[in-house]
Amino acid sequence: MNWLQRLERRKTVRKLAGRILWKDMKAVFCSWRVIFLLLMVGGYLVFPYWAVIDTMNMGVFVYIGVIFLMMLGVQFEPYFFFLPVTQQEIRKYITVRMNLMIGGTVLSSAAVAVVMGLAGVSVYVERGAASTLSLLFLIEFCTAMFLYDNRGKEMRGENLHGKAKRRKIRFICYMIFMCVAWCYQIISVMFMKEENGKGLLMIGILCFAILPLMYADIIRWTEYKEYREKSKGNFLGTHERNRDLYGKKGAA
Numbered sequence: 713m714n715w716l717q718r719l720e721r722r723k724t725v726r727k728l729a730g731r732i733l734w735k736d737m738k739a740v741f742c743s744w745r746v747i748f749l750l751l752m753v754g755g756y757l758v759f760p761y762w763a764v765i766d767t768m769n770m771g772v773f774v775y776i777g778v779i780f781l782m783m784l785g786v787q788f789e790p791y792f793f794f795l796p797v798t799q800q801e802i803r804k805y806i807t808v809r810m811n812l813m814i815g816g817t818v819l820s821s822a823a824v825a826v827v828m829g830l831a832g833v834s835v836y837v838e839r840g841a842a843s844t845l846s847l848l849f850l851i852e853f854c855t856a857m858f859l860y861d862n863r864g865k866e867m868r869g870e871n872l873h874g875k876a877k878r879r880k881i882r883f884i885c886y887m888i889f890m891c892v893a894w895c896y897q898i899i900s901v902m903f904m905k906e907e908n909g910k911g912l913l914m915i916g917i918l919c920f921a922i923l924p925l926m927y928a929d930i931i932r933w934t935e936y937k938e939y940r941e942k943s944k945g946n947f948l949g950t951h952e953r954n955r956d957l958y959g960k961k962g963a964a
Contacts, residue, residue, distance in 0.1 A: 721801065722804065725797075725801050725804050725805050725808065726808050728805065729805050729808035729809045729812060730808075730812060732809075733809050733812055733813070736784055737784070740780075740783060740784060745780075745783050748776055748779055748780045748783065749780060751773070751776045752773065752776050752777050752780050752847075753820070755770065755772070755773030755776060755777075756773060756777065756843050756844065756846070756847040757817075757820055757821045757824050757840075757843070757844060757847070758824055760836070760839045760840045760842070760843035760844075760901055761824060761825055761828055761833075761835050761836060761837070761839070761840035762828075762833065762834075762835075762836070763833075763834040763835060763836040764834060767902060767903065768839070768843070768901050768902050768904075769902065770843075770846075770898045770901055770902050774898060777847060777850050778850070778854070781850065781851065781854045782854075784813075799934075799935065803931050803934065806855065806858075806859070806931070807931065810851060810852060810855045813851050814848050814851055814852070817844065817847055817848055817851065818844065818848070821840065821841070821844040824840070825837065825840055836904075836909075838904065838909035838910055838912075838913050839901060839904045839909060841913055842897065842900055842901050842904060842909075842912060842913045842916050843901045845897060845913070845916045845917065845920055846894065846897035846898055846901060846916070848920060849890075849893065849894050849897055849916075849919070849920055849923065850894065852920075852923050852924070852927060853890050853894060853923070855927070856886070856890070856923075856926065856927050856930050859927075859930050859931050859933070859934045860883055860930055860933070860934075862934045862935060863879075863933045863934055863935070879933055882929065883930065886926045886929075886930065889922070889926070890923065890926070893919035893920075893922075893923075896915070896916070896919065897916045897919065900912040900913075900915070900916060
């Protein structure tokens with residue numbers, strides 16, 4: 713495969729990622745689950761910008777954000793199993809999908825701030841930006857968790873040795889950092905004031921800048937070979953992750 717074919721292949725993966733993400737979003741828009749989307753948008757992208765709100769209670773929105781991302785399906789897609797795609801292309805697809813979600817969140821947050829400003833509402837920019845940053849962190853955090861959930865067989869089990877053991881130790885360290893950093897971001901949004909807003913925001917930006925390095929490491933450990941089908945009994949509409957069905961195989 714020459715460079716031109718590889719370029720076309722990458723374009724196809726990006727196009728599929730956008731189309732399937734939009735299809736998943738429409739499934740949320742056209743169902744009762746849109747309630748979770750509205751609550752998450754309100755809690756992360758609208759309310760924090762209101763300067764008249766002294767303190768933000770982000771606790772309930774933590775659960776809403778996690779549930780929504782589970783519903784949206786940062787996970788297997790049927791496309792993985794019925795098209796001639798490679799492991800590398802699936803990893804690229806997942807990364808593109810995550811980046812589209814992050815980019816869409818940033819644009820939505822900026823649009824909310826602009827509209828509120830034009831409407832004459834007093835806007836607390838630093839707190840709104842910090843809240844948006846915590847949502848971006850959550851998106852990449854959940855994607856990294858999904859990737860590790862589908863790690864290679866050599867990394868499964870209790871008695872790991874060599875490279876597999878080192879990777880597991882690294883992932884534990886990554887998990888500790890991600891949990892602490894995300895908790896910091898949520899707490900900083902809750903108690904942010906005019907005098908400390910910029911400092912808290914800069915620390916949050918630094919934490920988010922470190923996260924892609926961890927993501928780049930984790931994504932290299934994953935495999936996508938075993939077929940899984942959608943769980944009909946799951947009211948969230950997420951895919952079954954831990955069960956092999958019919959012995960079918962997926963990507964090359």
